[in-house]
Amino acid sequence: MYSSKSLFTFLFFPFLLSISAHSYTHRARAPCKEMVFFFHDIVYNGENYKNATSAIIGAPEWGNRTIMSSPNNFGDMIVFDDPITLDNNLHSPPIGRAQGMYFYDQKDTFSSWLGFSFVFNNTDYKGSLNFAGHDPLMNKTRDISVIGGTGDFFMTRGIATLSTDAFEGSVYFRLRVHVKLYECWKLL
């Protein structure tokens, strides 16, 4: 038979562990939510104001705000307001906006850093996802962090795998974004 003492130990062992578990490693088997989106960026180049969805707003001393700086756009910062679509067609009905900024931060290759949100207000999703991270855009795929969210995405965390789906000179690009959320929250 179990003694009162060992039963107590057995019963409370899991509880004690669950309290201190937060300094140990969390194991994730699969995302609690996955989604795939595309977004489309058309950079202002001095002649496409009407169609442009983004603009250079900062540049190093040797750069300017209509042509990317050389070499490798280093130091150029772009603010964007890009349509999000469910497929790779720029003209598909947008289901949200990708809004934020990126800047090029490597001297010897094309690489950028992103801080932005996906903003949704439709029947499927209401709320925002906030992203930050390093995007070495010459790699086929690269991961950034989902650092939080609001509305349907309250308190969420995860990663997003980016891939460049299309690229036309320095004016148009399209990113495929595979969002994988590993921490989901519900506000009761």
Next chain:
Amino acid sequence: MYSSKSLFTFLFFPFLLSISAHSYTHRARAPCKEMVFFFHDIVYNGENYKNATSAIIGAPEWGNRTIMSSPNNFGDMIVFDDPITLDNNLHSPPIGRAQGMYFYDQKDTFSSWLGFSFVFNNTDYKGSLNFAGHDPLMNKTRDISVIGGTGDFFMTRGIATLSTDAFEGSVYFRLRVHVKLYECWKLL
């Protein structure tokens, strides 16, 4: 009576769940901490250097650094060092500083993106709260993410509900910030 095997299963079931729970949905009933603050932003316009708490530091090619760009300030980036007060009076004793940046990121309405910290060093609070997120400022309320913290706010996460408490042209605005932390940490 309970067999040894079923007792084992019962006893360890919670433990196994607590380990894998992190790929499931966390449920939050109420914040572990709530606070309400106001902060006050006075944008430099070329003539108010002494009083200004913020300044335009980036703008699209069609903008400049003393007048917000048209339309909808799109592409303007502002760095700020704003006093935080407990009530809506600009002249109340500041209990901390809101320091960081925002930029306007929508072409067809006023909307911005924020990356900043609340910095406290008083008897009530010592430490910082870090924020990031999308602020569609024409909405009565909008949520951004609390992405981390230090000192008294070590490792915290949550959301902050913003509302524009006052607005005077493009030079002064006051934000009410309702901070709701759902993940609190204590360093033992």
Next chain:
Amino acid sequence: MYSSKSLFTFLFFPFLLSISAHSYTHRARAPCKEMVFFFHDIVYNGENYKNATSAIIGAPEWGNRTIMSSPNNFGDMIVFDDPITLDNNLHSPPIGRAQGMYFYDQKDTFSSWLGFSFVFNNTDYKGSLNFAGHDPLMNKTRDISVIGGTGDFFMTRGIATLSTDAFEGSVYFRLRVHVKLYECWKLL
């Protein structure tokens, strides 16, 4: 003896707690991972293009992009691509890059805000750590947030304690970064 009912309560009490625990305070005894790095920033000043690892890309109306603005660099934004070393020697073999931006955000002293990544691709570490936070650089030490990570640092969170290890005018500085991760994740 234990009644069936009280046994049930005992058995499931830990489980219920572990589900709702997320609105309570997490306790951390020690980091799940600790690392110390140095990174080296050489700001472009109009004459050191070849050696510079960073450049001013935004400044207030009264500033420019080759000399820090006065007073206290307020409003200057710098994009950087800095080598990370394991010791305090600029010429040690870099084990990664610190890439991102900082800007000075206080009018009456030197203080900045950082948004950047540590990027590793070597035998010890592959992946990135994402940082954000307030850096009051006149303090001996100060903490910023680790807001996420990818690769070997998948989903991690923590803080980083910064200290200025060297400082030569406004062109070179070296930061010591003590990374302390309190939330570690493993993707199974």
